[in-house]
Amino acid sequence: MKKRVTLTFSQSLIQMPITYRLAKDFNVAANIIRAQVTPNQVGTLVLELSGVVDELEGAIEWMRSQSIGVTLAKNEIMIDENSCVDCGLCTGVCPTQALVLDPDTFRLKFLQLRCVVCEQCIPTCPVQAISTNL
Template identity: 75%
Template sequence: MKKRVTLTFPRRTIQMPVTYRLAKDFNVAANIIRAQVAPNQVGKVVVELSGDIDQLDAALDWLRSQDVGVSLANREILIDEDSCVHCGLCTGVCPTEALTLDPKTFMLNFTRSRCIVCEQCVPTCPVEAISTNF
């Protein structure tokens, strides 16, 4: 099973080897999607966790016990078909190729199942046709 979560680290826990502990203690793989971490500051990491459901739940409970804020990421990318001009700029920044241009029609294709909601496409769109829901 996979879960996408946002982890918020208080200043005192920023040095904790989280991905190591998740793998070693809970057999949970962590794919870091986005991270903003700096010494003496609150850190935020968006991560996709993979593993057995019971191990995932135990890992999330452990993170909470370490005063790490855990929130499930339920956001998704939204594309306004009426605004999109199919320029393809978003396809160049999409790390999973969830956004592609059809080679025959040059129309934008969005494969939601491949999207990791990294949001790199959002600021790239010149007509602001891409957004996230909250």
């Protein structure tokens, strides 16, 4: 099973080896989608966690017990096809290749099953055709 989560942690927890502990103690794989970790500030990680359901739940409970904020991702990326100009800028920042240009038509294709909702494409779109379904 996979879950997308956003972790928020205080400056005192920045040095904690979170992904190592997830793998070693819970047998949960953590794919880092986006990270903003700056010394002496709050850190944010967007992760895709993979593992057995019980182990995932145990890992999430452990993180919360360590005062790590855990938010489960429920949003989906939406593309306004009427606004999109198929420029392809979003394809360059998509870490999972969920956004690709069709080589035959040069039109943007969105492969939703690959999307991990990291939201890196949203600020990249020059015409603001990409958003989440908040």
